[in-house]
Amino acid sequence: MFFLLIVVILTTYALFQYQLMRKxxxxxxxxxxxxxxxxxxxxxxxxxxxxxxxxxxxxSYGDVHTLWLGPMPFVNLCTFEKAKELMVNQGHTQxxxxxxxxxxxxxxDEFGKTWGIISSTDETWLEHRRFALxxxxxxxxxxxxxxGRIIEELxxxxxxxxxxxxxxxxxxxxxxxxxLIVGSVINRLLFxxxxxxxxxxxxxxxxxRMERMxxxxxxxxxxIRDWWKYVPLLSWRLNTIHEAIDPIIEYVRENxxxxxxxxxxxxxxxxxxxxxxxxAYLIEQKKRxxxxxxxxxxxxxxxxxxxxxxxxxxxxVTLQWALHLLLRHPTVxxxxxxxxxxxxxxxxxxxxxxxxxxxYFVATCTEVQRHASILNFNLWRTTNGPSSIDGYDLPIGxxxxxxxxxILSDPETFKQTQEFDxxxxxxxxxxxxxxKTIPFGIGKRSCPGESLAKAEIYLILGNILTRYNxxxxxxxxxxxxxxxxxxxxxxxxxxAVFEKIEI
Ligand code: HEM
Numbered sequence: 001m002f003f004l005l006i007v008v009i010l011t012t013y014a015l016f017q018y019q020l021m022r023k024x025x026x027x028x029x030x031x032x033x034x035x036x037x038x039x040x041x042x043x044x045x046x047x048x049x050x051x052x053x054x055x056x057x058x059x060s061y062g063d064v065h066t067l068w069l070g071p072m073p074f075v076n077l078c079t080f081e082k083a084k085e086l087m088v089n090q091g092h093t094q095x096x097x098x099x100x101x102x103x104x105x106x107x108x109d110e111f112g113k114t115w116g117i118i119s120s121t122d123e124t125w126l127e128h129r130r131f132a133l134x135x136x137x138x139x140x141x142x143x144x145x146x147x148g149r150i151i152e153e154l155x156x157x158x159x160x161x162x163x164x165x166x167x168x169x170x171x172x173x174x175x176x177x178x179x180l181i182v183g184s185v186i187n188r189l190l191f192x193x194x195x196x197x198x199x200x201x202x203x204x205x206x207x208x209r210m211e212r213m214x215x216x217x218x219x220x221x222x223x224i225r226d227w228w229k230y231v232p233l234l235s236w237r238l239n240t241i242h243e244a245i246d247p248i249i250e251y252v253r254e255n256x257x258x259x260x261x262x263x264x265x266x267x268x269x270x271x272x273x274x275x276x277x278x279x280a281y282l283i284e285q286k287k288r289x290x291x292x293x294x295x296x297x298x299x300x301x302x303x304x305x306x307x308x309x310x311x312x313x314x315x316x317v318t319l320q321w322a323l324h325l326l327l328r329h330p331t332v333x334x335x336x337x338x339x340x341x342x343x344x345x346x347x348x349x350x351x352x353x354x355x356x357x358x359x360y361f362v363a364t365c366t367e368v369q370r371h372a373s374i375l376n377f378n379l380w381r382t383t384n385g386p387s388s389i390d391g392y393d394l395p396i397g398x399x400x401x402x403x404x405x406x407i408l409s410d411p412e413t414f415k416q417t418q419e420f421d422x423x424x425x426x427x428x429x430x431x432x433x434x435x436k437t438i439p440f441g442i443g444k445r446s447c448p449g450e451s452l453a454k455a456e457i458y459l460i461l462g463n464i465l466t467r468y469n470x471x472x473x474x475x476x477x478x479x480x481x482x483x484x485x486x487x488x489x490x491x492x493x494x495x496a497v498f499e500k501i502e503i
Contacts, residue, residue, distance in 0.1 A: 017071075024073055025392050027066035028057060035068025040219060041485075049484055050219070050376035051405035054078070058406060064390045070223040072098075074380055074399035075389065079410055080436040083402035086389050087381075087443030095444060096121050096382030098399050100222040102241045106249040107302050116302030117448070118310060118379070127294040128303055133448050135280040139189055141452050147352050150459045153184040153194060158467065161498065168500045171473050175493050178319040179207055179312070181460055185452075186311035190304050191255045192276040206247045210313065213244035214490070215483040219377065252304045256297075277304060307449075314374060315453045317490045318439075321372030322365070322461050324478040324491045325420050327470065332422060336361045337465050346501075350462035352455055358462075363425035365457050369439040371420050373408045377401075377487045381445055402442050405489070410436075468498040 014032060021030070028039045036057075043053030057065065058078045066073050077083045087094055099107075099119040108114045114121070117128050140146035157180050164170050183203060184194035195203045224241070228234035259278050262268035274280035281300045285292060326333040339360045340350050355362055380399045387394050394400065409417045413436050414424065425433050440447035447453070464470070472478060473495035482490045 020073060021066070023392070023395060024066040024398070025062070025064045025075055025390055027061050027068070027073075027076075030068035030073070033071060035070045035072070037070060037220060040067070044485065049481075049489070050487070051373065051409060051489070054376075054403060054406055055409070062390075064392075069219065069399075072222075072399060074098075074401060075392075075394065077389070077400065077402050078406040080407050080413065080438065080442075082389065083407060083438070083442050086387060086400060087402050087441075090387045091443040093383055093385035093387035094381045094400055095125070096384045096397070097125070097445065098380040098382050100224070101226065102217075102221055102224050102238075102245070105242065106245055106305060109298050115296075115298050116306040118306045120302075121382075121384075124294050124299075128299060129448060131281075131284065131295070132277075132303060132307060135274070135277055136189070136448070136452060138274070138280070141455075144352065146452065146455055147459060149188065150185055150456055151349055151463070153181050153188065154460055154463055156194060156196075157181050157184070158464075162500060165498075165500060168502070169497055171495050171497045173476075173493060173495050174323050175316070175320050176204075178316040178323075178460075179204075182312045182316040182319065182456060183207070185456060186308060188276065189311075190277040190308055191259075192278070202251070206251060209244040209247065210309075211490075213241060214313070214488045215486050216240075217487050218485045219487060221487075248309060249301070249305055252301055252308060256300060256304070277307065310447075311449055311452070314449075315456050317374050317488070318369060318372055318453070318457060319460060320491055320494075321374070322368040322457065323470065323496060324494065325368055325371060326364075326465075327472045327478050327496060329420055332364060332420070333465070333470070336364050336462075340462050340466050344466060346466060350459065350466060352458065354462075355458065359426060360422060361462060362458070363422040363430070365454070365461065366425055366434060366437050367420060367422040368457070368461075370408045370414065370437045372489065373405050373439065374489050375487070376405050376489050378404045378441060379445075381443075402438070404439060404441065407436070407438060467501060469501060471497045471499070473497060 010032065017030065017032070021027075028036050030036050031038055039057065040050065040053050043056045044050050047053055047056060054076070057067065058076075063078045063082050065076055065078075067076050068074075077086060097119055104114055104119050107116045107119045113124070115124060115128070117125065117132055120128060140149065157177060161170060161172065161177070180195055180200070180203075188194050193199070221237070221241070224234075224238060228238045256278060259268060259282075263270060263282075270279060270282060270286075274283055278300070281295065281303070285295055285300075288295060326336070339358050340354075343354050343357055344350055350358070378401050380401045383394050383396055383398045383400060385396070408414070411417045414433065424430070438446075440450040440453070476493075476495040478491060478494040478496075480492050482492050
């Protein structure tokens with residue numbers, strides 16, 4: 001009887017899977033429950049990474065194909081043209097979001113509603129995204145005001161580095177420097193303070209756990225469900241993820257609590273103009289009075305969590321890749337330095353206004369982002385309206401994604417795609433290549449932090465290059481990636497020798 005029941009369940013499941021397969025673009029035949037994980041892992045190990053595994057599948061099934069994340073199918077868009085066709089031309093139908101349950105753990109309240117910007121949908125998403133963009137713009141995102149904030153954090157951390165130098169030199173762990181600068185920029189925007197020495201211990205504790213989690217997160221973790229906590233072996237995996245993610249939400253909660261207490265005691269006064277994101281949110285709540293709509297306390301908690309999480313790890317890893325690549329390509333580093341120094345004469349900071357007159361360095365920053373391609377798997381959207389691609393009408397709720405790792409390494413668009421070559425953006429084809437380099441995604445749910453991140457990369461990298469001669473460490477040079485099986489693409493931690501340029 002039991003055996004019969006199992007057979008009936010499996011057959012029904014297989015039929016359901018088969019029905020769905022017929023409605024979606026072709027792809028490798030999925031296994032029951034495990035979908036295409038066996039294909040992905042097989043190619044990942046054989047070819048050396050998930051981006052290469054996805055490329056193998058694209059070669060067999062085309063630029064638009066279906067892959068199954070365990071029991072969930074998703075439509076994978078592998079070229080810029082296909083991504084544009086669905087995410088831009090039919091962008092209003094691709095507004096939903098699927099994020100892995102382990103990402104949603106701290107974004108969802110006890111009633112099952114998902115808050116914040118990254119994982120929310122519908123009105124909640126629209127309102128929180130608009131509010132975040134509006135607030136970041138008011139803080140100067142994309143304008144000179146933001147430049148001042150970035151340079152201040154850079155100066156603070158570099159002054160400290162200078163003080164540690166012996167004979168004008170110091171060997172440093174690059175990730176530690178980029179984490180502190182980028183972490184301080186976003187932390188000041190959100191909470192109003194930087195990571196100075198007394199505040200560093202807790203910051204690095206969170207970062208280390210987060211980094212370990214990202215390195216250990218494989219696509220298999222997308223199968224994690226909340227009920228795993230009741231199953232002995234499975235709960236171990238869920239607990240390790242909680243260990244990494246919970247301190248972030250605790251950190252955010254503490255910051256909000258402290259601000260509210262300070263406001264109560266009069267230690268902190270809310271001005272007309274907000275000093276940071278918490279202020280901006282509290283001012284908006286005050287304006288709304290009793291009818292808060294979507295701007296609830298939970299909304300504030302998750303917005304801050306999302307912006308803190310998304311706003312630093314990505315940019316810091318990109319800067320690590322930048323130095324990793326420049327150390328391995330000293331002629332590119334030399335050309336960047338020469339161009340920047342020609343502009344600034346070595347006696348002022350590089351500014352965002354210099355972008356027009358530093359084309360080689362702008363091309364280098366873009367090539368860094370293309371080559372680094374920090375996400376093997378992009379986030380997924382879900383269809384919220386009638387849409388079609390390659391003659392397939394996608395059922396509402398279908399998972400779709402513009403697969404950035406494939407788009408950025410598309411050999412048709414980027415010739416000799418494995419080469420690190422900024423000059424590809426400077427020939428007659430360059431303008432079109434800039435347009436097709438989309439590390440921040442494409443369409444209405446693309447990254448709202450794009451201009452902040454681009455400003456950080458340009459200013460932090462450019463000004464470090466003008467102040468120091470940088471060479472690889474003898475004992476810990478740039479070498480290899482942190483994890484082959486991770487959904488992220490980050491370099492192993494490496495060190496470099498910074499030698500102050502005396503002017
Ligand atoms: C080099 C740095 C960064 C990269 C490569 C990056 C990349 C991305 C990508 C690929 C997405 C998903 C887009 C999609 O759905 O296709 C995304 C979403 C997002 N990013 Fe970034 N990002 C970076 C920096 C930032 C910064 C600095 C912030 C915050 C200030 C930020 C906040 C967000 C948020 C909130 C979302 C979710 C957007 C939504 O669902 O509407 N990111 N980012």
